[in-house]
Amino acid sequence: MSRKHPLAVRLRAAQDAADPRPSNRKIAEAIGVSPPTVDRLMNGEVDTKLENLDAVADFLKVPRSEARELAALPPGEGDPYTGPEESRQLTRKQRAALDELIRSFVATPRIASADNPVTDIATKRGTQHRPPASKAARDTEPSEGRRRRKAQDDAAEETQD
Numbered sequence: 034m035s036r037k038h039p040l041a042v043r044l045r046a047a048q049d050a051a052d053p054r055p056s057n058r059k060i061a062e063a064i065g066v067s068p069p070t071v072d073r074l075m076n077g078e079v080d081t082k083l084e085n086l087d088a089v090a091d092f093l094k095v096p097r098s099e100a101r102e103l104a105a106l107p108p109g110e111g112d113p114y115t116g117p118e119e120s121r122q123l124t125r126k127q128r129a130a131l132d133e134l135i136r137s138f139v140a141t142p143r144i145a146s147a148d149n150p151v152t153d154i155a156t157k158r159g160t161q162h163r164p165p166a167s168k169a170a171r172d173t174e175p176s177e178g179r180r181r182r183k184a185q186d187d188a189a190e191e192t193q194d
Contacts, residue, residue, distance in 0.1 A: 040086075040103035041077035047093035048075070055092075064088040 037045075048054060057075055061068040066085055074089055083106065090100035101107065114135065123131065 038077035038103075040100060041075060043095060043099070043103055044075055044089060044093055047095045051093065060089060060092055064092055 048060075055063075057071040058068045061071040064071075064085075066088065070085055071089060074086065083101075086100055086104060086106075087097050090097050116131075120128070120131075
């Protein structure tokens, strides 16, 4: 017998307590996600976007902090961010840039499950960050073009000898 994830148990209990009891399809329509997304959460497969978890929890009147704790995620602040008074002076382009910066700070984490651990994107792509060469290294190490010209010059000298 498989044991349901504690988050799924809590969400099901909230769904059953609602009057009238909403179907997974109704929840999905109300929050603007696909029915399979809600089905996965309600069945204990918690590999979903944090924003979807929050939306389902809000719809079922489960505190976000409780839902996140059950999903083994940080609780977050709860209330949406509102900028300072001076933010009204920003242009539309500046606001868009600031929004993008904020999104980069809180990029939606994926909720990991035992069957589907989340991996680091850089590791997944097989890329590594290589810092740029220092000025000293650039001055002492010949560029690709210099190496090619030197090889051509060396080859030309060998043919002349």
